[in-house]
Structure formats: structure tokens, C-alpha cells
Amino acid sequence: MNNPSDAVGAALRAARADAQAQVAALTLDLRGVIDASLDSNADDEHDPEGATIAFERAQVAALLAGAHRRVAELDEALARLADGSYGRCERCGQPIPAERLAVRPSARTCVGCAR
């Protein structure tokens, strides 16, 4: 139970669950925005409401893409944890400082190499 990789695995899985929940929530949001645009005549580009909805839709879509990416990154981090390469910089091979992993559990490189 005191194996540090257990704690890391739990943190990664918790972060993945959060990201997955965000994907679900944003997918619903996006559907809501699309439905709203179908309800009104907002597909008329001269309608100011249409521009707002298009903007909102783009914003939600961007957030959704980000959440999908986080899920994928955390999946990769879990795979690296399983094969023993987790926490090591992909570029220089040095261990990634724990503080960086605490902030960004899916980090693949140390701060120096991330620049």
C-alpha cells in the first residue's frame, strides 16, 4: 500500500476520471448549443444571435478537444506508469521533479526540456 506508484496511479486515475467527466459535460453542452442554434434561425449569419452561438459553439468545442486530449495524455501516463518509464524525461532521461508531476501528472519531459 506504501508503493509510491500506487499513489501516482490513483492520482492519474482520479485526474482521468475528472477529465472524462468534463468530456461528458462538455459533450452535453455542445449538443445544447447546437440544439439552440437549430431552434432559432441562428444559422443566418447576419443574425447577431447566430454569431454569438457560433462563438459559443467554437469555444465549447475547443474546451471539449482539450478535455479529450487530457484523457489521452493521462492514458499515456498510466501506460508509462505500467511499463516503468513514468516520471522520466523523454528527452534527457532525467527524473522529472515530483513538484512538476504534482502540477502536471501527465508531463513527459522535465521543465528544462519542455521549454
Ligand SMILES: [Zn+2]
Ligand atoms: Zn529533460
